[in-house]
Amino acid sequence: MNPALKELLDLLDLEQIELDIFRGRSPAEQIQRVFGGQVAAQALVAAGRTVPAERAVHSLHAYFIRPGDPSVPIVYHVDRVRDGRSFTTRRVTGIQHGKAIFSMSASFHIHEEGLAHQAVGMPAVPPPEEVPTIQERLQAVVGDDPNWRDLLSRPRPVDLRYVNGLPWGSGEGETGATEQSVWFRYDEGLPDDPLIHVVLAAYASDFTLVDTVLLAHGLSWRSPRMTATASLDHAMWFHRPFRADQWMLYHQETPWAGNARGLARGQMFTASGELAVSVVQECLIRVSDVTKL
Known part of the structure; x- marks a missing residue:
């Protein structure tokens, strides 16, 4: 297992400090704020540890309230809202410096037989083996720039492969692309615990949604027009x-942006084409001068 993934699994192994109260930390890196996917994943771990193993996560709805401070731990308080015969509901609040930075409601469900259909198919894209790695994509953009050498060589916890190329690989580009697809996979050998796989999908889900909104306007993280971006809320449904x-x-798309906000939707498919997860996120996007698509 690569060291970056091992570090991520360690971050997700929360310390229980009291009944329904857990403590998590952030990576020892020079970052301005905690990655939203980390907070959501840790909160989901906290909720899951108060629920019987036979009840799987089926949905979560979260709000990013304040930027997380990576220099101090995050305390997660779990409220046991309801334990029903079929469903379990939990509310989790992430706290730093005495204030809530994150709030999430999560629902868990026993396995039940019922109606089943899948009306949407997986987009036709090249298989992951034919898509360049993120390091290869980035190398083509930055070349031999020594300032990027450390980033290119650094192990990553998840293998992300942008089918359509890096949306943040250049400063600005053409507008109009409102969809993008990304293959992702963690190293083999993860534990069989279903909660771990759900949590890792939640972690990966926050990497690229804002990119999708920026892509529609020919912008990227490196654009000089960008002044602020942040995830506002995040919802996921786990289907299988x-x-x-x-x-x-x-696969992600953005149906709307306006009022300094953008909406992005995502669907995660297994390699065999089964729809496994649906995602919706609204994000904050501020630019120095506004140009409508």
């Missing part, structure tokens, strides 16, 4: 069991 250490296609 899957393994995060097997390839999944994350």
Whole structure:
């Protein structure tokens, strides 16, 4: 297992400091704020540890309230809202410096037989083996720039492969692309615990949604016009069991942006084409001068 993934699994192994109270930390890196996917994943771990193993996560709805401070731990308080015969509901609040930075409601469900259909198919894209790695994509953009050498060589916890190229690989580009697809997979050998795979999908889900909104306007993280971006809220529905250490296609689209906000939707498919997860996120995007699409 690569050291970056091992470090991520360690971050997700929360310390229990009291009944329904857990403590998590952030990586020892020079970052301005905690990655939203980390907070959501840790909160989901906290909720899951108060629920019987036979009840799987089926949905979560979260709000990013304040930027997380990576220099101090995050305390997660779990409220046991309801334990029903079929469903379990939990509310989790992430706290730093005495204030809430994150709030999430999560629902868990026993397995039940019922109606089943899948009306949407997986987009036709090249298989992951034919898509360049993120390091290869980035190398083509930055060349031999020594300032990027450390980033290119640094192990990553998840293998992300942008089918359509890096949306943040250049400063600005053409507008109009409102969709993108990304293959992702964690190293093989993850534990069989279904909660781990759900949590790792939640972690990966926050990497590229803002990119999708920026892409529609020919912008990227490196654009000089960008002044602020942040995830505002995040919702996920888990439709079937899957393994995060097997390839999944994350197809995303943005139907709307306005009022300094943008909406992005995503669907995660297994490599065999089964819809496993649906995602919706609204994000904050501020630019120095506004140009409508």
